[in-house]
Amino acid sequence: MKKLFILFISITSLATAQKQDISLEEIWNGTFSTQRMNSLNSMNGDFYSLLNFDRNSRSTSVDKYSYATLEKVETIVDSKNLQGLKYFESYNFNNDETKLLLGVDSEPIYRRSSLGVFYVYDLATKKLQLVDKDKIQEPTFSPDSKKVAYAKNNNIFIKNLETNEITQVTFDGKKNFIINGICDWVYEEEFSFVRAFDWSADSTNIAFLRFDETEVPTFSMDITGKNLYPTQQVFKYPKAGEKNAVVTLHLYNIFNKKTSKINVGDYEYIPRIKWTNQANILSVTTLNRHQNNLNLYFINATDNSAKVVLNETDKAYVDIHDNLTFLTDNSFIWTSEKDGFNHIYYYSNEGVLKNQITNGDWEVTNFYGINEKTKTLYYQSVEDGSINRTIYSIKLNGKDKKRLTNASGTNYASFSKNLNYFINTFSDANTPPIYTLHNSKGTKLKEVLNNQKLLEKLNTYKLSKKEFFTLKTEHGAFNAWILKPSNFDANKKYPLFMTQYSGPGSQSVSNSWNGTNDYWFQHLAQQGYIIVCVDGRGTGFKGAEFKKSTYLNLVKYETIDQIDAAKELAKRPYIDANEIGIWGWSFGGHMSTNCLLKGNDVFKMAIAVAPVTSWRFYDSVYTERFLRTPQENPAGYDENSPINYANMLKGKFLLVHGSGDDNVHVQNTMRLTNALIEANKPFEQAIYPDRTHGIYRGKNTRLHLYNKMTTFIKENLGKKEHTMKPFID
Numbered sequence: 001m002k003k004l005f006i007l008f009i010s011i012t013s014l015a016t017a018q019k020q021d022i023s024l025e026e027i028w029n030g031t032f033s034t035q036r037m038n039s040l041n042s043m044n045g046d047f048y049s050l051l052n053f054d055r056n057s058r059s060t061s062v063d064k065y066s067y068a069t070l071e072k073v074e075t076i077v078d079s080k081n082l083q084g085l086k087y088f089e090s091y092n093f094n095n096d097e098t099k100l101l102l103g104v105d106s107e108p109i110y111r112r113s114s115l116g117v118f119y120v121y122d123l124a125t126k127k128l129q130l131v132d133k134d135k136i137q138e139p140t141f142s143p144d145s146k147k148v149a150y151a152k153n154n155n156i157f158i159k160n161l162e163t164n165e166i167t168q169v170t171f172d173g174k175k176n177f178i179i180n181g182i183c184d185w186v187y188e189e190e191f192s193f194v195r196a197f198d199w200s201a202d203s204t205n206i207a208f209l210r211f212d213e214t215e216v217p218t219f220s221m222d223i224t225g226k227n228l229y230p231t232q233q234v235f236k237y238p239k240a241g242e243k244n245a246v247v248t249l250h251l252y253n254i255f256n257k258k259t260s261k262i263n264v265g266d267y268e269y270i271p272r273i274k275w276t277n278q279a280n281i282l283s284v285t286t287l288n289r290h291q292n293n294l295n296l297y298f299i300n301a302t303d304n305s306a307k308v309v310l311n312e313t314d315k316a317y318v319d320i321h322d323n324l325t326f327l328t329d330n331s332f333i334w335t336s337e338k339d340g341f342n343h344i345y346y347y348s349n350e351g352v353l354k355n356q357i358t359n360g361d362w363e364v365t366n367f368y369g370i371n372e373k374t375k376t377l378y379y380q381s382v383e384d385g386s387i388n389r390t391i392y393s394i395k396l397n398g399k400d401k402k403r404l405t406n407a408s409g410t411n412y413a414s415f416s417k418n419l420n421y422f423i424n425t426f427s428d429a430n431t432p433p434i435y436t437l438h439n440s441k442g443t444k445l446k447e448v449l450n451n452q453k454l455l456e457k458l459n460t461y462k463l464s465k466k467e468f469f470t471l472k473t474e475h476g477a478f479n480a481w482i483l484k485p486s487n488f489d490a491n492k493k494y495p496l497f498m499t500q501y502s503g504p505g506s507q508s509v510s511n512s513w514n515g516t517n518d519y520w521f522q523h524l525a526q527q528g529y530i531i532v533c534v535d536g537r538g539t540g541f542k543g544a545e546f547k548k549s550t551y552l553n554l555v556k557y558e559t560i561d562q563i564d565a566a567k568e569l570a571k572r573p574y575i576d577a578n579e580i581g582i583w584g585w586s587f588g589g590h591m592s593t594n595c596l597l598k599g600n601d602v603f604k605m606a607i608a609v610a611p612v613t614s615w616r617f618y619d620s621v622y623t624e625r626f627l628r629t630p631q632e633n634p635a636g637y638d639e640n641s642p643i644n645y646a647n648m649l650k651g652k653f654l655l656v657h658g659s660g661d662d663n664v665h666v667q668n669t670m671r672l673t674n675a676l677i678e679a680n681k682p683f684e685q686a687i688y689p690d691r692t693h694g695i696y697r698g699k700n701t702r703l704h705l706y707n708k709m710t711t712f713i714k715e716n717l718g719k720k721e722h723t724m725k726p727f728i729d
Contacts, residue, residue, distance in 0.1 A: 019462045021526045024710060027519045028703045032458070034432050034451050034513065037425075040065075042417040044097055049076065051091060060087045062100065067421040070437060070448060076100070077121055082128060085119065094141040098123050099161075101131075101139050101148070110185060110662060113137065113194045120148065120161060131159050132166070137182055138195040142203040147254075149181075149197060149206055156181040156197060156208060158254070169206070169252050169259070176218065176236055179211040184245050186238055187211075189663065190621035191271040191320055202279035205251050205301050209270055212246040221660060224689045233662070240616055240623040240637070241630040244268065249284060251301055264297050264306050269621070271320045276330050283324065291625045294318045296334075296351070309351025312336060316548040317625045319505070323367040333357075333377070335367055337544040344379060346396060357398045363541050365389060366412075370396065371419045371440070378415060378422075378440075384408050386541045387468060387479055387511045391424065393440070404442030410512035423448060427513035429466040429481075462486045464525045466518075468511065471534055473564040475557070476546075479509040479539075480565070483521050483531040488574075494530045495579035495718025496569060502558045503587035504626055505540035505547050508533050520706060529718065532569055536561025552633055554615060554626045555590055555640045562591060563599035570602075581717040583607035583709070586664055586693065593655075593672070594640065597648040605652040605716040607709050610664050610693055613672040614641040617665060646675035652716040653683040654709065658691030684712065 026032065040048045046067045053060050059080035064073045077100060079087045090103035100121040107115040115135035119128045131139055131148055136157075139150040148159045154173025159166050170180040181197040188194055197208035219237035222230050238244045247270050249262040264270070267286035274283045282299040284306075296310035312318050314337070323344075325333040330349035335342055342364050344357040357377060358364055366380035366389075375396040384390045389410045394401040405411040409428030416422065420440050427433045432451035436444050464483045471480040485494065499521065501508045521531040537557045538550035550557050562582065570577035580603050584592040589611025596606035615623045615637050616630050627636045638644055653676075657669040666687070676683055686708055688695050696702050 019460060022461055022463075022519055022523045024520070024523060024703060024706050027516060027523065028700075028706070032454065032514070032519055034454055035449055036433065037423070037435050037449060040414060040423070041091075041093070042415065043093070044417060046416060046418065046420055047073065048416065049091075049093075054080075058087065060089075062091050067416050067437070068445075070446060076123065077102070081126075082121075085128060088119075089116070092139075092141070094145040095143050096145065099141065099145055101141065102128075103139075105135065107135060110188055112188055112192070113182070118148075118150070129161060129164075132157070138197075140195065140197075140199065142199050143201055144203040146203065149199065151181045151195075151197075154179045154182070156206070156252070158206075167257070169208075170210070176234065177212070177214050179213065179245075181208040181210075183209070184211045184213055184216075185235055185662070186244070186619045186621050187247075187269075187271070190619065190625075191269070193272075196273070198273055198275055198282075200275045200279050200282070200301065201277065204254055204279065205282075206254070207273050207275065207282050207284075207299075208250055208252065209273065210248050210250055212248075215243045216245050217242050219665065221662065221665070223660060233660070235662070237662075238620040240618060240620055240627070242620060244289075244620055249273065249299075251282070251299075251304065260304055262299055262304055262306065264299070265295065265308075267295070272322075272324070274324060276332075277326045277328060278330050281330065283326075285320070285324075287318070287320070289624065290628060291317045291621075296324075298351075309349075310334065310347065312338060314338075314544075314548075316544075316551040325367070325370060327370065327372055333367065333370060335364060340545060341543050344377065344394075355398055357394060357396065358401075359398075361543065362386075363543070365541065368413055368415050368422075369419055376419075376440070378404075378413070378419060380411065380413065382541050385511075387507075387509055389510075391422070391442070393442070402442065404438065408511070410510060421445075428511045429468070429513070432513045461522075462526055463522055464488075468509070471565055471568060473561065473568055475561060475564060476537060478534050478536050478561065478565065479507075479542075480532060480534040481509050483525050485525050485528055485530070490574050492574060493576040493579075494528060494574055495581070496566070496575050497524060497529045497531050497713060497717060498562065498566060498580070498582040499531060499533045499588075500535070500562060500582070500584055500591060501586075501588040502536060502539060502555075502562070502584070502591045504538050504550065504554070506587075507535060507540050509535045520710075523710070524713065527714065529713070530575060532565075534562065534565040536565065550626070552627060552636050553640065554623075554636065555594055558591055559594040559598055559640070562595050563602055566595075566599065566602045576718065579604055579718045581605040581607075581713065583609070584611070585609040587612065589656075590642075593642045593653075596651050596653060597642050597645055600648055600650040603651055605654075605713070607654045607656070607712060609656040609705075609709075610658060610661055610695065611655075611668060611672075612664050613668040614638075614643050616641075617668050617671070643672050643675045646672065646681060647679040649676065649679065649681040649683065652712075653681075654686070654712045655683060656686045656688070656695070656705065656709075658688045658693065658695045660690040661693045663693040 038050045061078040062076045088102040092101045102119045103116040105117045118131045118139045137151040139148050156169040172178045173180050183196050213236040216236040216238050220232050220234045252259045268289035269287040272285035280301040284297040286295045292314045294312045295308050297306045323335040334345045346354045362383045364381045368378040370377045391404040391413045412425045413422040424436050434450045435448035437446045464486050467482050471478050582592045582595050589608035592606040593608045596603045630637045657666045659666050
């Protein structure tokens with residue numbers, strides 16, 4: 001019996017030995033990349049288009065496909081057939097799909113914005129027409145396809161495609177002073193849009209926002225670059241409590257070439273403008289500075305009159321979304337958290353509530369659209385559990401709800417324009433993305449793409465299974481996952497490394513396929529660490545009360561929850577209570593820093609990447625949404641800033657930042673650095689020159705960063721002292 005046991009152990013060890021470890025180099029060189037469908041553009045009818053690249057000819061093409069068969073129907077345009085345009089990087093159709101805007105030489109500005117050179121391609125004549133000789137932003141066809149509006153040098157222009165004439169609409173645009181039709185930095189970052197102009201349905205009017213940044217404080221960053229002298233990046237950045245840009249709404253009439261300023265009452269922000277299905281009615285969303293009072297206006301372009309059709313208030317804040325959808329009669333769909341969970345509502349064209357379409361103690365997470373003929377809406381929700389996403393349909397009257405995807409995990413739908421078909425992307429913690437074609441009733445018609453080859457490749461590695469569980473503390477029950485070493489032994493003790501983001505409305509614990517960091521966690525698990533992630537108070541998809549419980553005290557309760565979670569986990573017999581570390585990026589970096597300081601009896605080490613260290617340094621829109629202004633709530637800002645209790649540092653600390661971070665400025669790290677120096681506290685620091693918030697640009701940047709963090713973890717968490725045995729000859 002003893003010999004058989006030894007033989008079994010030997011066979012098991014051999015099988016384990018044959019499986020390889022995940023290396024950091026493999027994580028960052030694309031070894032574990034998933035196959036994905038190109039981002040598709042739904043076309044008129046049952047068709048979609050894809051931007052494809054031919055490696056042999058080095059050309060790009062826009063190809064048309066059938067939803068019903070997924071087969072290519074035709075090539076709409078191929079750059080190898082275009083004179084003077086060897087390739088293009090982007091494309092957009094006009095309304096009737098007879099013309100395309102093709103973009104080249106894209107140059108990023110901030111997170112979502114970019115400059116580029118654009119051409120109009122006419123499908124009938126197969127000719128190219130240059131929109132402007134200079135790089136421009138956000139070119140957009142008029143609905144009648146006769147014109148293209150765009151922004152250049154902070155002004156709005158219109159190109160007449162029939163006469164080739166260019167009309168300048170605004171003339172006062174000036175960098176760091178006036179912006180017309182394009183968002184300023186903080187709107188782009190926090191309200192998630194760039195193009196701040198929109199054509200009316202009859203191509204008669206252009207509504208646009210004008211940003212007066214004159215009084216907004218200026219922020220500057222030194223750019224090291226590669227020349228003898230560094231340069232500076234200078235831009236307007238409104239920090240919490242400081243002056244925002246003065247934003248005003250304007251209407252430009254194409255025929256009389258006159259611009260009117262529209263009065264929409266008292267407000268601080270105009271986070272959305274959108275023309276309705278009535279050509280002379282514009283919808284405008286306004287918010288007060290506290291972001292807890294939202295008005296939806298209908299503007300009559302005939303007489304410039306404004307009417308409030310919806311008002312929404314909240315004791316904390318009202319979220320901005322893109323779910324406003326107009327029906328033919330200008331009645332509209334709206335989503336709101338007003339009953340405590342995010343749900344779909346139906347209003348008349350006068351703003352009278354017709355009915356609440358969805359309801360329950362769960363959240364709608366995506367609204368896909370409505371088929372007016374069948375009066376059917378399509379949406380995604382967490383009805384199958386807050387860590388899952390499922391696709392549903394429901395009638396406009398709130399009846400006949402149907403589940404359209406069966407598997408529990410994460411489902412994302414890409415619907416055809418007419419809503420007859422959708423391509424579903426499914427994944428869970430054990431299944432990489434699978435793309436399947438469905439009809440509007442949810443019937444699966446065909447598998448489009450899977451990642452079986454990736455699974456086969458991963459089967460040659462020592463991998464640990466992600467286990468989901470609920471972690472309970474005195475302050476709540478929280479979603480969590482745990483990753484144990486593949487050779488886990490419950491009789492041993494392991495160091496614990498916690499990962500989190502924790503930001504308002506975020507989610508780090510989801511039943512979905514690996515992100516890049518998941519492979520890093522697998523790498524750490526192979527080194528003998530247990531990895532745990534906990535979504536504490538303030539995170540999303542569990543109702544408004546849970547999400548907004550951190551209001552006015554950002555990071556305070558989130559920190560308590562991570563410390564409490566570490567204490568609860570430390571009670572498990574296989575976790576070494578003396579060897580607990582934590583890390584995070586951005587908001588998560590603020591959190592990991594706070595945990596190490598305020599939980600200095602719990603956490604042995606922490607890594608903070610690009611952390612906020614005082615909310616006084618962060619932008620007005622995001623910060624005041626959760627804290628109000630520093631003038632109103634100084635305690636909410638200062639009592640949770642690690643700058644003010646740097647003397648509490650006991651454990652090992654690695655502080656990382658990119659010097660070119662236009663979002664969370666390196667000022668945050670430098671001010672904390674000074675506080676730690678004054679407190680005479682040892683720590684390690686890494687500054688990545690000119691890297692932005694993501695710290696990824698440049699050869700080997702991410703690999704270098706993760707090598708550094710991995711080494712820091714190995715040296716400071718769970719490291720055992722080894723006594724050298726005497727050498728015996």
